Amino acid sequence: MAIDRPDQASVLTLHEPASAMPPAGPLAARLSRRERYAELARALMRSKTFVVGALILLFWILDAMLWRVLATDDPSAVDPTATLRGPSGAHFFGTDDLGRDVFSRVLAGAESVLTVAPAATALGIFGGVAVGLLTGYYRGLVDNVVMRVIDAALAFPLIIIAVLVLAVLGRSTLNVVLVIGIVFTPLVSRTVRSAVLVEREREYVAAAKLRGESGLYIMVAEILPNITAPIAVEATIRLGYAIFTSATLSFLGLGLRPPSPDWGLAVASGRAFLQIAPWIVLFPALALATLVIAVNLVADGLKQVVEE
Amino acid sequence: MAVGTVPAVQIEGLRISYRRRTKLLSVIHDLDLHINPGEAYGLVGESGCGKTTVAMAVMRYLPPNAVVESGRIVFGGENVLTLSESHLRRWRGDRMAMVYQDPGTSLNPSMRVGAQIAEVYRHHRGMSKHEALTAARDMLEKVRITDPGRILRRYPHELSGGQQQRVVIAMALATDPDLLVLDEPTTGLDATVEAEVLDLVEQLRNEFNASILFISHNLGIVARMCERVGVLYAGRLIEEGPAEELFTQPRHPYTLALLRCVPRLGMRKDTQRLDPIPGSLPPLGAEIAGCVYADRCPIARERCRHESPPLYAVNEGHGAACHYHVEVSAIPPSAEATPPAARPIEGGVLLKVDDLVKTYRSAGSDLTAVAGVSFDVRWGEVFGLVGESGSGKTSLAKTLVGLVDATDGRIEFEGAHMSAAKQRKNRELRRKIQMIFQNPDTALNPRHAVRGILRRSLKLLGNLGSRREQEERMLELASSVRLQPRHLELRPAALSGGLKQRVAIASAFAGMPRLVLCDEPVSALDVSVQAAILNLLVDLQLERQVSYVFISHDLAVVHYLADRIGVMYLGWLVDVGPAEAVFNPPHHPYTEALLSAIPSLDLDVPRPRIKLEGPLPSPAEPPSGCRFHTRCPRYLGDVCRDEEPPWQSDGDGHVYRCHIPPDELREAQLAERE
Numbered sequence: 014m015a016i017d018r019p020d021q022a023s024v025l026t027l028h029e030p031a032s033a034m035p036p037a038g039p040l041a042a043r044l045s046r047r048e049r050y051a052e053l054a055r056a057l058m059r060s061k062t063f064v065v066g067a068l069i070l071l072f073w074i075l076d077a078m079l080w081r082v083l084a085t086d087d088p089s090a091v092d093p094t095a096t097l098r099g100p101s102g103a104h105f106f107g108t109d110d111l112g113r114d115v116f117s118r119v120l121a122g123a124e125s126v127l128t129v130a131p132a133a134t135a136l137g138i139f140g141g142v143a144v145g146l147l148t149g150y151y152r153g154l155v156d157n158v159v160m161r162v163i164d165a166a167l168a169f170p171l172i173i174i175a176v177l178v179l180a181v182l183g184r185s186t187l188n189v190v191l192v193i194g195i196v197f198t199p200l201v202s203r204t205v206r207s208a209v210l211v212e213r214e215r216e217y218v219a220a221a222k223l224r225g226e227s228g229l230y231i232m233v234a235e236i237l238p239n240i241t242a243p244i245a246v247e248a249t250i251r252l253g254y255a256i257f258t259s260a261t262l263s264f265l266g267l268g269l270r271p272p273s274p275d276w277g278l279a280v281a282s283g284r285a286f287l288q289i290a291p292w293i294v295l296f297p298a299l300a301l302a303t304l305v306i307a308v309n310l311v312a313d314g315l316k317q318v319v320e321e
Numbered sequence: 322m323a324v325g326t327v328p329a330v331q332i333e334g335l336r337i338s339y340r341r342r343t344k345l346l347s348v349i350h351d352l353d354l355h356i357n358p359g360e361a362y363g364l365v366g367e368s369g370c371g372k373t374t375v376a377m378a379v380m381r382y383l384p385p386n387a388v389v390e391s392g393r394i395v396f397g398g399e400n401v402l403t404l405s406e407s408h409l410r411r412w413r414g415d416r417m418a419m420v421y422q423d424p425g426t427s428l429n430p431s432m433r434v435g436a437q438i439a440e441v442y443r444h445h446r447g448m449s450k451h452e453a454l455t456a457a458r459d460m461l462e463k464v465r466i467t468d469p470g471r472i473l474r475r476y477p478h479e480l481s482g483g484q485q486q487r488v489v490i491a492m493a494l495a496t497d498p499d500l501l502v503l504d505e506p507t508t509g510l511d512a513t514v515e516a517e518v519l520d521l522v523e524q525l526r527n528e529f530n531a532s533i534l535f536i537s538h539n540l541g542i543v544a545r546m547c548e549r550v551g552v553l554y555a556g557r558l559i560e561e562g563p564a565e566e567l568f569t570q571p572r573h574p575y576t577l578a579l580l581r582c583v584p585r586l587g588m589r590k591d592t593q594r595l596d597p598i599p600g601s602l603p604p605l606g607a608e609i610a611g612c613v614y615a616d617r618c619p620i621a622r623e624r625c626r627h628e629s630p631p632l633y634a635v636n637e638g639h640g641a642a643c644h645y646h647v648e649v650s651a652i653p654p655s656a657e658a659t660p661p662a663a664r665p666i667e668g669g670v671l672l673k674v675d676d677l678v679k680t681y682r683s684a685g686s687d688l689t690a691v692a693g694v695s696f697d698v699r700w701g702e703v704f705g706l707v708g709e710s711g712s713g714k715t716s717l718a719k720t721l722v723g724l725v726d727a728t729d730g731r732i733e734f735e736g737a738h739m740s741a742a743k744q745r746k747n748r749e750l751r752r753k754i755q756m757i758f759q760n761p762d763t764a765l766n767p768r769h770a771v772r773g774i775l776r777r778s779l780k781l782l783g784n785l786g787s788r789r790e791q792e793e794r795m796l797e798l799a800s801s802v803r804l805q806p807r808h809l810e811l812r813p814a815a816l817s818g819g820l821k822q823r824v825a826i827a828s829a830f831a832g833m834p835r836l837v838l839c840d841e842p843v844s845a846l847d848v849s850v851q852a853a854i855l856n857l858l859v860d861l862q863l864e865r866q867v868s869y870v871f872i873s874h875d876l877a878v879v880h881y882l883a884d885r886i887g888v889m890y891l892g893w894l895v896d897v898g899p900a901e902a903v904f905n906p907p908h909h910p911y912t913e914a915l916l917s918a919i920p921s922l923d924l925d926v927p928r929p930r931i932k933l934e935g936p937l938p939s940p941a942e943p944p945s946g947c948r949f950h951t952r953c954p955r956y957l958g959d960v961c962r963d964e965e966p967p968w969q970s971d972g973d974g975h976v977y978r979c980h981i982p983p984d985e986l987r988e989a990q991l992a993e994r995e
Contacts, residue, residue, distance in 0.1 A: 055342075216764040219724055220828065224781045225751050238768035 063314025069307035136194025141201020149209025335392035346606025363547030435473030541920035562639030705883025752832035761821035782832025819850035898975025906990035
């Protein structure tokens with residue numbers, strides 16, 4: 014009958030972690046990696062914003078790859094006998110001032126945008142992640158100096174910097190990619206840095222330091238895998254801006270050169286005929302708008318899912 | 322329930338599930354309970370057992386994905402679950418009120434305290450602005466806040482945690498509600514503040530007539546505050562009864578196991594092993610045919626696996642959901658609970674800390690977290706470090722382990738001078754001094770599998786080059802912390818809190834350390850897991866002759882584990898010595914206050930509570946003279962305010978920092994205990 018009776022002053026503490034809301038709790042946590050990705054995919058599929066954006070984006074990506082099959086005409090074939098024709102059965106979107114088929118040019122124009130913008134975004138993300146990791150992890154003087162320089166750089170409108178640099182470097186697809194990528198680097202680095210500032214205070218970073226990991230290892234192998242979500246969101250947002258910026262640069266005559274079916278270029282050259290042949294501007298502009306909106310929808314959907 | 326009384330709250334057959342995609346996960350399973358008018362009912366259980374869900378259901382604050390499948394909650398003659406929204410809005414804050422765990426988040430940070438309390442009166446009582454402010458002031462007086470007039474004009478962030486919780490309680494009681502739901506009201510607070518808040522609730526019970534639903538994971542607090550107690554396990558009420566009877570004669574194996582698995586003040590590692598509960602909670606929403614506890618129960622039989630036990634009446638007002646409740650009192654402590662072999666004492670000083678200072682500099686103000694601390698840690702010894710938040714415990718640990726640089730003072734390790742810079746450069750030093758962190762959720766990188774985490778530790782600390790060597794040592798290491806080989810392939814998120822902490826421990830022990838700093842290693846864990854981790858730490862220490870610096874705010878845990886103890890207050894070490902000497906008079910008045918603040922399960926002997934007046938001063942502006950003088954219950958006068966106290970010794974290597982000499986202090990403190 015020996016019951017273990019508390020004979021002394023007793024402290025009985027059923028400790029529990031501060032947050033104990035069941036639904037998001039242990040069950041959500043006990044998923045394997047594959048299940049987590051499946052879960053993420055399911056959540057994305059439930060988001061209407063994401064699905065609509067992704068479908069439009071998918072359409073343009075397929076088009077950028079397959080426009081040679083889809084186009085009804087050679088986009089650069091000049092036809093002096095059929096200039097400034099309105100939309101018809103022969104030319105769905107009409108023809109431009111040189112008699113080129115606008116429908117085929119719009120389809121073909123996706124290729125340049127969807128080459129320049131993702132490449133520029135990738136460059137900007139890469140640079141931004143590197144700068145953000147270094148400044149956020151090491152802090153100190155370097156962080157202060159770099160961040161102030163970035164503040165100063167950001168005081169200029171993005172497009173002005175791009176115009177200045179391209180005027181000096183000369184226009185080429187590569188230069189457009191470089192310029193947009195470089196301009197994005199400080200923007201991305203700020204997002205990355207703020208995520209790093211949170212992660213570096215976590216105890217697993219302290220534990221890594223205690224076992225003697227190098228700074229590089231901690232940044233790349235410990236911190237980076239834990240900030241992929243904000244980076245992914247930032248990348249989609251940047252992609253939208255990159256599309257817009259590359260079109261703007263083309264419009265200003267600092268991007269691709271004329272015979273290219275680039276949308277920005279088309280809007281610029283069609284501007285003169287806006288009164289008599291609005292379709293030359295309208296369709297490339299609509300194409301650009303749908304693409305930018307699609308990317309932004311994807312970004313929004315992703316952001317919502319990631320933040321949940 | 323006495324015949325004829327109408328309960329204040331009656332919960333009948335309550336069944337709540339959470340919707341998760343297409344599935345419904347059962348969280349609360351056929352819960353029946355009632356709270357009598359003016360009664361305090363305690364609901365206890367470990368995390369994930371459904372306590373908070375019950376509280377939320379009573380207030381009808383359930384999250385949108387919660388589904389009430391059946392049952393009623395009758396309050397004031399009406400079913401709360403079917404009440405109209407407008408009705409409900411009037412009731413909440415008027416007839417029923419709730420106090421949450423974290424007072425900081427239940428107050429609006431952009432509103433002055435006075436306006437916030439006044440809002441309750443204006444909304445529910447239709448008072449004018451001026452009347453409401455006067456009423457708010459009166460209410461603050463009732464919750465015994467010093468200088469209520471001044472507090473009214475403050476913003477919440479300007480108040481201490483204890484003051485914030487008083488304000489929240491004032492708001493909850495403003496309308497004299499019939500039901501007050503307290504959901505872990507003191508969990509985020511320090512021991513001495515917690516004691517204050519509990520005292521307050523106790524006093525207010527005499528002035529207000531509210532029935533109380535008191536939710537806590539702390540059995541000691543519930544034992545003190547409540548008349549009746551219910552124990553929740555996996556969403557089921559498994560035992561219910563009068564507090565005293567339930568805690569002295571538990572009739573459900575789970576209640577008994579809970580009472581046994583925590584170290585009680587007075588238990589020591591060398592005389593008694595802790596008795597952990599084997600296994601773990603069934604997963605959320607699991608369909609269980611028989612008794613929910615059968616898998617972990619020492620007396621479970623075939624019948625338990627397919628026949629769900631009803632709440633058997635075992636005594637008047639005492640029920641236990643166990644088919645074999647008659648046998649519960651005869652359950653012996655589990656075989657593992659035998660005391661470990663006597664430990665060899667090696668002697669010799671491993672770590673010598675001399676006048677260590679750690680100051681954090683920031684623009685504007687310096688904060689001295691550790692202000693001249695000296696102590697020794699001997700070979701193979703556990704040095705316990707206790708103190709409230711802000712006392713500098715963690716800063717001290719981080720300095721010792723080399724995560725931050727010491728500002729001043731000297732640290733010697735194995736007789737050689739040591740600094741953070743040396744620790745960063747010297748692999749041997751890193752290997753020998755490791756740390757176990759408080760929160761296993763953040764101490765392990767969520768993106769790395771256990772195998773990867775341990776491999777890095779073995780590679781860098783264990784100096785193991787080849788993969789095969791690492792692999793062999795990894796299995797050895799994993800088994801030494803009782804991890805299964807299959808756990809190696811999992812990521813931390815797939816592990817329970819206890820398993821995560823085992824991985825963190827394994828990682829710290831990868832290089833055969835000499836000194837391990839344990840920063841609150843069990844305070845984030847549920848009790849049933851806590852016992853197993855503490856046992857593991859004791860085993861590892863004995864096997865490997867490691868020294869620990871063991872930081873905890875839980876005095877019973879420190880007393881169980883530590884050979885010597887240091888008590889910190891505002892960056893000072895105020896009391897150092899062998900565990901027994903520190904826990905018994907004469908000891909520093911602060912130690913005395915800490916000990917008296919422990920919520921006790923010992924209901925027969927009421928212990929005097931030593932109250933600490935006033936808030937904890939900021940370490941940025943420590944008080945002059947003795948740092949404790951602003952709150953000291955044994956304040957002598959000017960000498961305490963003006964002069965730093967000397968170290969006093971009462972022999973046996975026990976020293977404390979106070980102006981009162983040992984004989985005098987002993988007499989005064991023993992007199993207090995009478």
